[in-house]
Amino acid sequence: MLQEWKAMEKPDEEEIKARLAAAKEKLAKQQLLIKEQKIPVLVLMEGWGTAGKGSVIGQVIQNIDPRFFKVESMGEKSEEERRKPFLYRYFRRIPEEGKFVFLDSGWMDEIVKDELHGKLSDEDYAKRIESVRRFERQLTDNGYLVMKFFLHIPEKEQAKRIGHLEHEKDTVWRVSKNDLWQNRHYEKCEEAFSSYMKNTNLPSAPWYIIDAKSRKWTELQVLETLTQGIEIALSNQKLAVPLLQNVFPLVRMPLLAEVPLDKEIEADEYRKELKELQNRLGELHNRLYRKKVPVIIAYEGWDAAGKGGNIKRIAGALDPRGYEVHPIASPEPHEKARHYLWRFWTRLPKTGHIAIFDRTWYGRVMVERLEGFCSENDWMRAYNEINEFEKELHDWGAVIIKFWVQIDKDTQLERFNERQNTPEKQWKITDEDWRNRDKWDAYETAVNEMIQKTSTSYAPWHILESVDKKYARIKALKIVVEELEKVLG
Amino acid sequence: MLQEWKAMEKPDEEEIKARLAAAKEKLAKQQLLIKEQKIPVLVLMEGWGTAGKGSVIGQVIQNIDPRFFKVESMGEKSEEERRKPFLYRYFRRIPEEGKFVFLDSGWMDEIVKDELHGKLSDEDYAKRIESVRRFERQLTDNGYLVMKFFLHIPEKEQAKRIGHLEHEKDTVWRVSKNDLWQNRHYEKCEEAFSSYMKNTNLPSAPWYIIDAKSRKWTELQVLETLTQGIEIALSNQKLAVPLLQNVFPLVRMPLLAEVPLDKEIEADEYRKELKELQNRLGELHNRLYRKKVPVIIAYEGWDAAGKGGNIKRIAGALDPRGYEVHPIASPEPHEKARHYLWRFWTRLPKTGHIAIFDRTWYGRVMVERLEGFCSENDWMRAYNEINEFEKELHDWGAVIIKFWVQIDKDTQLERFNERQNTPEKQWKITDEDWRNRDKWDAYETAVNEMIQKTSTSYAPWHILESVDKKYARIKALKIVVEELEKVLG
Numbered sequence: 001m002l003q004e005w006k007a008m009e010k011p012d013e014e015e016i017k018a019r020l021a022a023a024k025e026k027l028a029k030q031q032l033l034i035k036e037q038k039i040p041v042l043v044l045m046e047g048w049g050t051a052g053k054g055s056v057i058g059q060v061i062q063n064i065d066p067r068f069f070k071v072e073s074m075g076e077k078s079e080e081e082r083r084k085p086f087l088y089r090y091f092r093r094i095p096e097e098g099k100f101v102f103l104d105s106g107w108m109d110e111i112v113k114d115e116l117h118g119k120l121s122d123e124d125y126a127k128r129i130e131s132v133r134r135f136e137r138q139l140t141d142n143g144y145l146v147m148k149f150f151l152h153i154p155e156k157e158q159a160k161r162i163g164h165l166e167h168e169k170d171t172v173w174r175v176s177k178n179d180l181w182q183n184r185h186y187e188k189c190e191e192a193f194s195s196y197m198k199n200t201n202l203p204s205a206p207w208y209i210i211d212a213k214s215r216k217w218t219e220l221q222v223l224e225t226l227t228q229g230i231e232i233a234l235s236n237q238k239l240a241v242p243l244l245q246n247v248f249p250l251v252r253m254p255l256l257a258e259v260p261l262d263k264e265i266e267a268d269e270y271r272k273e274l275k276e277l278q279n280r281l282g283e284l285h286n287r288l289y290r291k292k293v294p295v296i297i298a299y300e301g302w303d304a305a306g307k308g309g310n311i312k313r314i315a316g317a318l319d320p321r322g323y324e325v326h327p328i329a330s331p332e333p334h335e336k337a338r339h340y341l342w343r344f345w346t347r348l349p350k351t352g353h354i355a356i357f358d359r360t361w362y363g364r365v366m367v368e369r370l371e372g373f374c375s376e377n378d379w380m381r382a383y384n385e386i387n388e389f390e391k392e393l394h395d396w397g398a399v400i401i402k403f404w405v406q407i408d409k410d411t412q413l414e415r416f417n418e419r420q421n422t423p424e425k426q427w428k429i430t431d432e433d434w435r436n437r438d439k440w441d442a443y444e445t446a447v448n449e450m451i452q453k454t455s456t457s458y459a460p461w462h463i464l465e466s467v468d469k470k471y472a473r474i475k476a477l478k479i480v481v482e483e484l485e486k487v488l489g
Numbered sequence: 490m491l492q493e494w495k496a497m498e499k500p501d502e503e504e505i506k507a508r509l510a511a512a513k514e515k516l517a518k519q520q521l522l523i524k525e526q527k528i529p530v531l532v533l534m535e536g537w538g539t540a541g542k543g544s545v546i547g548q549v550i551q552n553i554d555p556r557f558f559k560v561e562s563m564g565e566k567s568e569e570e571r572r573k574p575f576l577y578r579y580f581r582r583i584p585e586e587g588k589f590v591f592l593d594s595g596w597m598d599e600i601v602k603d604e605l606h607g608k609l610s611d612e613d614y615a616k617r618i619e620s621v622r623r624f625e626r627q628l629t630d631n632g633y634l635v636m637k638f639f640l641h642i643p644e645k646e647q648a649k650r651i652g653h654l655e656h657e658k659d660t661v662w663r664v665s666k667n668d669l670w671q672n673r674h675y676e677k678c679e680e681a682f683s684s685y686m687k688n689t690n691l692p693s694a695p696w697y698i699i700d701a702k703s704r705k706w707t708e709l710q711v712l713e714t715l716t717q718g719i720e721i722a723l724s725n726q727k728l729a730v731p732l733l734q735n736v737f738p739l740v741r742m743p744l745l746a747e748v749p750l751d752k753e754i755e756a757d758e759y760r761k762e763l764k765e766l767q768n769r770l771g772e773l774h775n776r777l778y779r780k781k782v783p784v785i786i787a788y789e790g791w792d793a794a795g796k797g798g799n800i801k802r803i804a805g806a807l808d809p810r811g812y813e814v815h816p817i818a819s820p821e822p823h824e825k826a827r828h829y830l831w832r833f834w835t836r837l838p839k840t841g842h843i844a845i846f847d848r849t850w851y852g853r854v855m856v857e858r859l860e861g862f863c864s865e866n867d868w869m870r871a872y873n874e875i876n877e878f879e880k881e882l883h884d885w886g887a888v889i890i891k892f893w894v895q896i897d898k899d900t901q902l903e904r905f906n907e908r909q910n911t912p913e914k915q916w917k918i919t920d921e922d923w924r925n926r927d928k929w930d931a932y933e934t935a936v937n938e939m940i941q942k943t944s945t946s947y948a949p950w951h952i953l954e955s956v957d958k959k960y961a962r963i964k965a966l967k968i969v970v971e972e973l974e975k976v977l978g
Binding site: 004008123126133137140147198203204205206208228229232235236239240241242243244245246247249377380 | 493497612615622626629636687692693694695697717718721724725728729730731732733734735736738866869
């Protein structure tokens with residue numbers, strides 16, 4: 001894109017001054033509308049070294065109240081970030097609704113650098129591009145405004161700037177090794193930037209190439225483009241987003257009503273198998289730690305189906321330093337203010353660790369759907385978004401095991417009554433449980449749809465028949481052991 | 490995409506049979522919903538030679554009432570098609586709402602073939618990809634379901650099939666030169682197919698690669714994918730589409746109220762200039778015919794502003810064999826049933842010809858907007874869609890000249906009254922003109938927005954001050970002459 005790109009004609013000083021004043025005033029007004037209409041704005045500032053990314057961000061934020069924005073400068077990856085999926089460090093920095101986040105270079109910079117320095121195979125590069133496309137599209141589908149700028153300067157201009165900075169004691173530190181490398185390999189870098197931008201030039205999040213030769217003119221182009229982008233985002237607020245076609249391979253699954261629930265296990269057999277399986281799982285845990293395989297175990301199921309006890313039997317076999325259980329309740333305000341997957345992205349395990357989720361991101365298509373906590377369009381879109389999320393985890397190398405803990409309505413009633421009538425168990429039963437029970441049929445419809453639409457070949461659902469809780473525990477352990485053995489060989 | 494692709498496991502005969510029956514029943518039901526909900530469905534069947542594109546289309550259509558579908562087999566380009574923009578032959582074949590069109594290979598086939606045979610430079614190939622992305626996205630944004638299949642067979646299977654066909658007298662004609670070429674250059678073709686599909690794998694119109702080794706299994710995969718696609722399209726019907734960011738360079742334009750209307754020309758001067766300019770235009774017309782430059786002149790303006798007389802002065806200078814005037818009235822039913830740009834795509838000039846539009850595609854953002862003939866989302870999206878349309882024409886090599894013929898409200902009243910009171914002019918004034926006049930202010934807002942948002946550097950608006958009609962005619966002629974001289978050198 002850079003090679004074909006033509007700079008707009010630069011207006012004269014006077015015009016720049018007048019238009020700058022107008023654009024600043026506009027942005028100052030828009031920040032309040034952004035706040036009011038709860039739009040999260042992510043501004044990605046990429047470009048050549050010494051093109052002035054930091055300084056233009058500095059200029060732009062002067063027009064925004066400090067409570068409404070955050071600037072993030074992406075430095076080297078921390079050890080923790082290296083042990084998370086590629087997108088982790090970016091996803092966790094996405095803005096809350098009504099606020100701006102400015103990223104001083106981001107995922108483009110990382111990917112292109114890795115490519116240029118031979119750290120990515122062609123196949124991995126292609127996967128990164130795919131990830132970025134999905135990431136950005138998911139953001140815009142969920143109401144985010146994503147503005148991507150590339151500050152462009154010619155080879156000679158870059159050389160001149162590097163020269164100036166190196167000449168002064170006070171500024172020489174600002175020239176990085178990478179700036180020098182870029183200038184020496186300008187054409188190669190230009191090629192790489194271009195092809196990255198061409199590949200990620202989404203209709204809903206296009207690239208804006210900015211002629212960054214002069215300071216004021218750069219500021220003006222960025223401000224005018226940003227305010228124009230905000231204008232469009234403001235008119236988009238009320239719109240829903242079309243559903244996408246499914247492109248993931250689905251596994252055929254039974255309806256809940258078709259699952260026989262008469263399976264049970266004898267007490268002796270149970271004790272024996274439990275011990276055996278837990279021992280094997282313990283060993284596997286050590287091996288996956290050494291092989292740095294991340295594992296995600298997701299539990300969903302009816303109230304009182306026995307999720308808690310089931311999780312306990314898995315966790316009981318694991319080294320406490322290597323796993324975490326995440327009980328998922330209603331989102332907190334700062335979580336609700338972001339993409340609904342944000343609170344799961346930020347709870348992902350490190351490589352070699354196990355994360356067990358007691359309730360999950362599937363809340364979107366169950367409770368949020370049925371209680372109207374999100375729009376119809378939101379939950380209908382979520383099947384695909386979740387398949388994409390799990391694909392991302394799978395491509396990262398994670399083992400994903402999803403359990404639906406199944407009982408029938410009568411069994412639930414029995415267990416509810418028992419809880420109600422047993423003083424030490426009463427805390428386990430709330431009015432909400434009874435209310436949910438009244439909606440059993442609606443939930444069953446939603447769960448069936450969820451299981452049909454999100455049982456991908458890389459992350460299928462497993463149904464645990466849990467009228468006999470012991471049976472369900474052994475089955476869960478067996479599945480976990482099998483899945484881990486598959487990847488550990 | 491083909492290299493990484495893994496075939497799904499083929500089910501046994503019995504399962505295929507059962508699932509085929511179910512899929513066929515589903516499609517038979519869906520065709521009525523498609524009709525009812527007025528969804529146009531475009532099925533693109535691409536793939537290797539001898540993979541069975543034609544035969545799978547033959548199987549699928551057996552489940553659809555013949556009134557609801559059309560099969561188009563894209564052969565060689567006609568002479569006329571060669572003189573139109575690349576997308577012309579595809580755009581003109583898009584289905585009406587509620588109907589299916591099956592394309593037996595289409596734009597993918599054309600582009601990849603041209604690329605493989607060295608007929609497209611890298612730059613032109615990139616442009617084609619960009620065109621295809623916009624084309625497909627515009628279709629899905631406008632409610633089209635676009636299903637893209639690629640029938641895949643391995644090299645050996647293709648060789649075997651070619652052998653079989655060549656062996657029989659009755660079938661040898663079915664082996665094309667291209668099939669043979671493909672098989673000899675299988676890897677190279679695979680590479681080209683893959684990269685094309687990767688580049689055009691839109692979220693709203695993804696590629697489906699079909700394992701085409703066995704007939705029934707191919708049919709099943711296509712039917713199941715198609716019915717799943719239709720299901721999603723049916724749930725999308727009520728949704729609006731988010732607006733896109735503008736990525737085209739815009740020219741700054743005045744508001745209508747800022748345009749002084751006191752310009753005039755003396756009668757003598759007018760006659761002299763008219764003659765001179767018409768002579769020059771006549772000469773230019775010959776040259777652009779020889780150089781095969783297509784020209785599109787678009788007129789919009791207030792009722793009674795003088796569009797007709799203005800057009801007459803342009804047309805008067807042209808050779809009648811080389812131009813056409815298209816008066817644009819309300820769309821007919823078969824036009825209304827398609828993408829709103831369809832009736833303009835099908836009226837494009839051939840290379841070397843001039844098309845003059847008396848009212849245009851801008852009806853979308855004026856009369857259709859103000860009279861509620863389309864939804865708010867439709868007309869808001871249209872600015873970008875129109876910029877894309879004109880970009881397509883510009884990239885094809887067309888000169889695009891857009892005139893807004895401007896008068897003030899008093900001048901219009903004078904001319905209306907004059908028409909009313911002059912028997913031979915009464916046909917020119919209707920009740921509708923008076924009704925439109927009542928909405929002057931709303932129209933002015935819409936026209937201003939249109940001029941601001943669609944004055945791109947490659948197709949800017951020109952405002953013709955037409956209180957003095959003669960002045961406007963001379964100005965129009967001068968602009969046309971200038972623009973043509975620019976491209977003819």
